[in-house]
Amino acid sequence: MSLDLTGEGLAVERQREDCERIVRSREWSLVETYVDNSISATDKTKVRPSYDRMVADFKAKRFDALVCWDLDRLTRQPRQLEDWIDAAEEQGLRLVTANGEADLSTDGGRMYARIKAAVARAEVERKGARQSRAQQQRAKQGRPPRGVRATGYTLDGEVIAAEAQAVRAVFEAFATGTSLKALAAALSGAERLTREVGDKTHIQVLPASVPVLPTRSGQPWNPSTVTGMLRNPRYAGWSMLAGEIVRDESGRPVQGQWEPIVQDSLWLDVQRRLDDPKRKSNKTGTDRKHLGSGLYLCGICDRPVKAHNVRYRCAGHVMRTRAAVDAFVLEIVRARLARLDLSDLLPTVQEAEIDQLHEQIEQARGRIERARADYRAELIDGPLYKEIKAEAEASIQRLDAERLSLSASPATAAILAAEDPVEAFDNADLATRRAVIDMLAVVRLFPAPRGLKVFNPDTVKIQPRARARGLPATEP
Structure with missing residues (x-):
């Protein structure tokens, strides 16, 4: 049967x-x-x-x-x-x-x-061809696709609240730096990951924000199934066919007739991180084991420092003890998180500017539609149509990037909006704490004076980012 x-x-x-x-x-x-x-x-x-x-x-x-x-x-x-x-x-x-x-x-x-x-x-x-054509039609109309349902939705596109919460948590955790392997383990019910490297055991605490979510097959989650979830544009409210976003004739993504589970800005942030060649490298993958590796900068050349045994190192410039530097950075960050005006740090959506960018994007898409109509009416030739289209698409890409930079990011909002932000920060997984530090400040390490055995805080410069008002700055 x-x-x-x-x-x-x-x-x-x-x-x-x-x-x-x-x-x-x-x-x-x-x-x-x-x-x-x-x-x-x-x-x-x-x-x-x-x-x-x-x-x-x-x-x-x-x-x-x-x-x-x-x-x-x-x-x-x-x-x-x-x-x-x-x-x-x-x-x-x-x-x-x-x-x-x-x-x-x-x-x-x-x-x-x-x-x-x-x-x-x-x-x-013939049946396969009819079904394929029907799926194309449904996708162009923004209707929910038939077949295997996506986690978080029914086949009719209705949101399943418990599953949607897990999907949202996965996107937010990955955006802050949590690895695919850690996310798969957390969804499968594990509390920590243990990895043997040589004669040392590394234990990674998994993000508590990601709930356990049984798979329909009963098998544990694995990194590839998590990747499939993160790649799915349906979660941002866009129609999809054969793994690609469906677009109309002007290149505009077709909006689905269902409620998005994540913001489009978060979905695109996740795609950029998935596509980052550095993340795919075995040497600089997503499983960060130390607070400042790849995050702190060398005060001499401004490149990210790397972890080397018990130190942070930039070859030829800086060699600093990790524990002392991390303790100092955490002290400064906790002091800022404890201030009463922490709400000033919450990401804000600059709606007026975003609306203006939306309007400019629509104008650029209108140029493409008018050029297409002129080409069909033989008012312009093919090369001119391609030139207009390429210029408009470049403008759309630039404006869209600017729009996303102004959109609120939920990556660190949970920490900043917590009843006790300091406690929430201390209880967060490593990836989330790194994201909070990165949002608040730029940390630069300078060489320690020769012969000095104790930690000198003057050798660590913490420069607040523009929106992190009130964070004490330190100078080397």
Whole structure:
């Protein structure tokens, strides 16, 4: 049976009863019953365990007659049908169908079987083309796609609150620097990741903001399934087809007829991080083990420092003890988080400027639409149309980047808006604490004076970012 909608197996049970009635009427001995319920015989890539076992049993000469309800219940693959025809001609296999249409022992029966298989195959191809065209139409109209539902939504596009909360938490955690492996472990119910590097054990505490979310298959989450979630533009409210955002004739993303789970700015931030070549490198992946590695800058060359044993290092410039530097930076950050005017740091949406950018983006898209109309009316030639289109698309890309830079980011808002921000910061995972530090300040490390055994705070410069008013600045 291709698809058992109820899971009760009623259809294959009816088929089995009809087939066993034939076995009894011919006074045959029933050797085995082979059932593949809710598995299509049309898709040759599908694994049909019972079918494969049946083929093996025939080769082992366990039976010499085969009863099936209809030929298309046996197979819809012409190549497989030819194998059974060969078995009937060369090895004497008797193949009987419940509807009485197949008799592979005669040339007429074999011809009928081949014609039926070809017709069935052609109908499958036509059905596939119709379904593909229907999916394209649904996507262009912004309607929810059919098929496997996305986590967080029903098939009709309604939000499933508990799943949507988990999806949102995954996006926000990844945006702050949490690794795909850590997210998969957190969704699967783990509390920490343990990794052996040489003779040392590294323990990574997983983000508490990401809830446990069982998969529909019952298998644990893995990094690739998390990546599939993060890549899905449906969560930002955009229509998707074959993994790509669907766009109208002017290049505008088609808005879906469902409620977005994450902001488009957060979704695009996540895409940039997924595409970052540095993140994909084994040396600078997402599993940061130290507070300042890749975050603090060298005070001499302004490049990010790296962790080296118990120190932060910029080769030839700076070598500083990690514990002392981190303790000092955390002290400064905690002091700022404890201030009463912390609400000033909450990300704000500059709505007037964003609305103006939206208007400019629409004007640029209007240029493309007008140029397309002029080209179709033969008022302009192809090269001029391409030139106008390229200029407008470049303008749209620039304006869209500016719009996203003004949009509020939820990455660190939970810490800043907490009842006790200092406690929330201390209890956060490493990736979130790094994101908060990065939002508040730029930290630069300078060489320590020679011969000095104690930490000198004057060798660490903490420069507040523009919106981090009230953060005490330190000078080397």
